[in-house]
Amino acid sequence: MPILSLSKSTVLLFVFSFCLMACGKKAKAESADQLVNDNSKDSTSAIVVAANRTAEYLPLLDQKKVGIVANQTSVIFHKTGHTHLVDSLLARDVDIKVVFAPEHGFRGKADAGELVSDGVDTKTSLPIISLYGKNKKPTKEQLAGLDVVVFDIQDVGTRFYTYIATLQLVMEACAEIGTPVLVLDRPNPNGHYVDGPTMEAEHTGFLGMTTIPLVYGMTIGEYAQMINSEKWLEGDKQADLTIIPLANYTHKSEYHLPIRPSPNLPNDTAITLYPSLGLLEGTNINAGRGTEFQFQRYGASFLDSTKYEFHYTPKPNFGSKHPKENGLTTYGMDLSNSTRMHTVSLAWLLDAYTNCPDKSLFFKTNSFTKHVGTATLQKQIESGMTESEIKATWQSDLENFQKIRKRYLIYD
Template sequence: MKQLLLCLLFGLLFLHPLHAQRIRPAAERFDQYLPLLQNKRIAIFANHTTVVNDSIHLVDVLKKKGVLISKIFAPEHGFRGKADAGEKVDNSIDPSTGVKIISLYGKKRKPASEDLQDVDVLVFDIQDVGTRFYTYISSLEEYIESAVAAGKPLIVLDRPNPNGFYIDGPVLEKPFRSFVGMQPVPVVYGMTIGEYAKMLVGEKWIDSSLHSKLAAFKMTVIPCDNYTHKSLYSLPVNPSPNLPDMAAIYWYPSTCFFEGTVLSEGRGTEHPFQIFGHPDLPKNLYKFTPVSREGAKEPKLKDKVCYGWTVAEAPEQVLKKVNGMLQLKFLQDAYRLFPQKDSFFLGKPNAAPTAYFFNKLAGNAELMAQIRSQQTESAIRKSWQPGINRFKTIRKKYLMYEDFE
């Protein structure tokens, strides 16, 4: 009976938004922020997801409304979202508006002081997916630091979190801090990017040399309309080349861990993060071959026949299988079946724990040890709970929308 009630509650959680008013990202609420941009020189952190009404780029709209955009800053994957994961992106000019685009995923990761000399107000509007190792929140943090250092006000235009209806995973430990995880939050942290920005500033989770400037720093977060953490939000634009659909976005928090192993995580296939495997796994498993394609020019195990698993299904089915939790079954099964267990995780043998990319994704060394010792999923999940509970106490202070709990 208890399981039946839980299933009914979970179903209601996701049926409710179908009858609700359309969720409006903050970028569409012009009356809330255009007065703050009037007669100001603007720099905007944006990419291909910075759209209004599902398809029109905000930069084009703001230019038509007379907003003076001095420059555009762009994150990983570039302003148009075409670059591969990890591919360095050069500066360029936006052909539509003639505005200079400065890449923050190339020679530098944050605006330099000279980049902001002719800027009065900074704006941030990027669609995130609510997962710690998705690098847009790291870019947000460094953008905030640049604004604080320059003494410039920042406006964050909030967007819904498509994975904002649960919290799960290990909390990052400080020694494992990197660009794929910079703060002590779980893998799935259940906050919009605007709420996360408020937490970064409120908890002083930025460069300690800037703490003395925080009192004078002004950050305005414009909220979404008609959104709660119970909402089911389908992205109008894929956030990056290898998250092409909602099924991939729902699986990503669980299957991105394969990036830290020798297995293919599905890049170079039609369903990245929904297909994973290796040539040395049993040949009676799902068969696939990663190939070069847009967004994955050199995928792991390119042109090699792999055997593994596919979880590619309709988003509605994926939601039921994810069930508001990280799913470790495939990672555990892959390790159990992989013949060369010493080489399952990428990294040199006997390297320091912080040198393993898997540990950077996990935010600790414990998960790798738990997989190696073949602990049960329930035991692994139990080890996360104290950190999750501490994080929830912090998170609660910065929520802007009705929570899922």
């Protein structure tokens, strides 16, 4: 045998070289594992997002053709920062075929309401299919050949924030052809309360597809369960749904988003004020778009300037190419020092309306009803009802929703 003719030193060198190669492969594998699941050794008190819990879902993607609904918030955290879920899964040889992008796009740079085009991701060369362009619901052709669709997007728990509408339409499309849906859960920074007007069925649309309150107090995984079991999908269909839960999360947890979930929600203050100041989106009042304090201030040039000490001038910027009151001096209030909200406030909406001398300038035609999901609120404001009187009319619907919500909660 040839190997018998080798010297002892040659054999030892061969064995040593083989061990080095094996260790190198092991180190590479460990490096890849760390890239995807570095938070696995976090302290028991730290919230662990589902994307980091790779042991729970990687086996479900093995040997599968995968589609991913994702944006800039779809990341896996590690000690030195974060890595995008798509990049992390590709590093683990997950067979990703296509990425579906919601409002604001895959990289989260498009303005609110701006159509997002199909394209190709320059980093991975994966095809990007927009769910905020020609169609908001994936077509059968776009889903063809996929074995599973993964949904991983950071929500902020407010009905008119469109990511939950995208979730519902993705589930509906997958249910129609039997494609499983895997939701990687993320914390809801407004998940500690339920409040606001309930969507009226006749006003449902992409800003609210179901009859839920403005603030619904559920993670996106919990809400997916509600959509499915309440049979809110078209034709009463149900998706083949799997939720990968968070670790160490409760609805009382405070969660600080490390990445802005959309261009005009830059920080915790904007996110906590969003349910309340978002009510101004259906009016002609500027809610901070076109400044660096989006959803932390409001104002308009046509408000009574004698009532306000604060003023600012909106100008085009990241996320707002055409802000309301563009280039005009707007009079209103600075709310950038606000603390965490526990209710929806009508105070600022009512303040702006009260201090608008020409009431015909206030509401956008049909837009306010479309945005808040009810025709009742505008009538209540115009009739002079107080905040407490208006909020009293919400209570019955809120109590009914709480009973339904309780059935689908994953976390305390």
